[in-house]
Amino acid sequence: MQIPYTVENHPETGVYNGKLGVWLFLASEVMLFGALFSSYILLRTNAAHWPHGVEEGLNIPLATVNTMVLIASSVTMVMAWAAARLHDLKKFRLYMGTTFLCGLIFLGIKYVEYSDKFHHGHLPSKSTFLAIYFTLTGLHGLHVIGGMIVNGYLWGPGAKLFHTDHARFSNRIEVAGLYWHFVDLVWIFLFPVLYLL
Amino acid sequence: MSGHSAEDIKRETRVYILVFAALAALTVITVAVSTLHLSAMPALAVALLIAITKGSLVACYFMHLISEKKVIYSVLILTVVFFVVLMTLPVSGLLGSTAR
Numbered sequence: 001m002q003i004p005y006t007v008e009n010h011p012e013t014g015v016y017n018g019k020l021g022v023w024l025f026l027a028s029e030v031m032l033f034g035a036l037f038s039s040y041i042l043l044r045t046n047a048a049h050w051p052h053g054v055e056e057g058l059n060i061p062l063a064t065v066n067t068m069v070l071i072a073s074s075v076t077m078v079m080a081w082a083a084a085r086l087h088d089l090k091k092f093r094l095y096m097g098t099t100f101l102c103g104l105i106f107l108g109i110k111y112v113e114y115s116d117k118f119h120h121g122h123l124p125s126k127s128t129f130l131a132i133y134f135t136l137t138g139l140h141g142l143h144v145i146g147g148m149i150v151n152g153y154l155w156g157p158g159a160k161l162f163h164t165d166h167a168r169f170s171n172r173i174e175v176a177g178l179y180w181h182f183v184d185l186v187w188i189f190l191f192p193v194l195y196l197l
Numbered sequence: 198m199s200g201h202s203a204e205d206i207k208r209e210t211r212v213y214i215l216v217f218a219a220l221a222a223l224t225v226i227t228v229a230v231s232t233l234h235l236s237a238m239p240a241l242a243v244a245l246l247i248a249i250t251k252g253s254l255v256a257c258y259f260m261h262l263i264s265e266k267k268v269i270y271s272v273l274i275l276t277v278v279f280f281v282v283l284m285t286l287p288v289s290g291l292l293g294s295t296a297r
Contacts, residue, residue: 014266023269027276034283042287060228067224075217078259082210086203181259188251191224192244196231 007167022175026182029143033186036139040132040193051129053195057122058133059113063195066109067187073102074184077151081173089162092173096155099180103148110141133194140190143183150176216258223251 004010005017013020044050054060080095117123117130124134154176161169227247235243257263262273 013268015268020268020272023272027272030276030280031283034280038283038287041284045287060231064224064228068221071217071220071224074220074255074259075213078213079210082206082213085201085206178260181255184259185252185255188255189248192227192231192248196227197241197244 007165007171016171018171018175019178022178026178029182033136033139036132036136037189037193040136043128043132047128051127052197053129053133056127056129056133057117057120058195059116060195062109062113063191066106067191069102069106069109070184070187073099073106074181076102077177077180081170081177084162084166084170084173087166089159092162093155093159096151096173100148100151100155103144103151106144107141107148110137136190136194140183140186143186147176147180147183151180212258216254220251220254223247 003017007016009015010017010020076095076098080092080099083089083091083095122130124131154173158172159169161172227244230243230247231240234240262269
């Protein structure tokens with residue numbers, strides 16, 4: 001059975017179904033992270049003392065680099081989409097590959113951060129701050145991995161669609177990009193909340 | 198999303214680069230402000246203001262919300278309403294009896 005409105009816009013919504021579907025999914029993601037941010041506020045406002053991230057062994061320079069890496073990956077993702085729309089597979093692969101690499105660097109830095117904390121006994125069980133820190137960054141990290149799996153697929157085997165159904169392929173890159181930018185957006189808020197305040 | 202011609206797409210990519218530069222600059226400003234050791238409320242206000250600006254840039258330009266269809270805005274308005282409820286719940290006093 002042919003799935004309708006994967007390329008052309010639905011007459012009632014004005015967008016193709018994949019895009020509306022991803023935005024609805026992102027709405028649920030906002031509520032997921034929103035619930036955790038809400039828990040963070042609850043824990044912080046009810047704590048007698050709330051430590052600064054540095055006191056709990058957080059590394060601001062590394063987190064700043066990670067923020068830059070994720071922002072850069074958002075730009076390369078949107079450039080990959082532009083290259084796909086311009087029918088330039090070589091450039092698409094270059095930008096999408098760079099996006100994937102940025103995701104890998106982000107996770108690598110996160111691994112270094114986590115290892116350092118575990119080495120110094122800064123475990124989730126040690127304090128409320130560390131518990132919410134590991135919950136929020138861990139969930140975010142899982143989202144990065146999820147995005148990388150999709151991006152890796154679109155860079156590799158999924159790119160076959162570039163030749164057979166180019167419009168559909170471009171739409172796939174667009175919706176994968178929406179998800180990836182959301183992951184970047186979440187980190188934009190996590191960084192100051194956990195590391196700087 | 199605005200246009201679909203090759204020229205339109207190339208123009209969009211120039212905007213993406215400018216947005217990236219703005220995001221990088223705002224990240225540096227966030228870290229620089231944190232070294233000033235402001236008191237809690239001003240520090241929170243500045244950090245959140247910068248984060249909201251950065252988030253808006255990502256949403257408007259990378260996620261193309263600046264020129265989206267009405268149905269997407271409708272979904273987002275509903276999301277924002279529920280998100281605001283979630284954020285105000287811990288400080289509204291409704292959870293006071295169970296939180297302490």
